[in-house]
Amino acid sequence: MDQDRIEGSAKTLGGRVKEFFGRMFGDTKLRTEDKIDQAEGRIQNTVGGLKDSLRDDGRRNL
DSSP, X not given: OOHXXXXXXXXXXXXXXXXXXXXXXXXXXXXXXXXXXXXXXXXXXXXXXXXXXXXXXXXXXX
């Protein structure tokens, strides 16, 4: 598993925690940050998945 996938998942989870507390306390700034964190996490997770796929394909072609 690529390090980007781990970090991306952690960012997404952190964003969800911010979302929960933002909703709980009615904090719009926190809710905005959560959307950014979740988007960054999804992108980073996708990049990590692509790296894993390319690495696996390279091993199969050997």
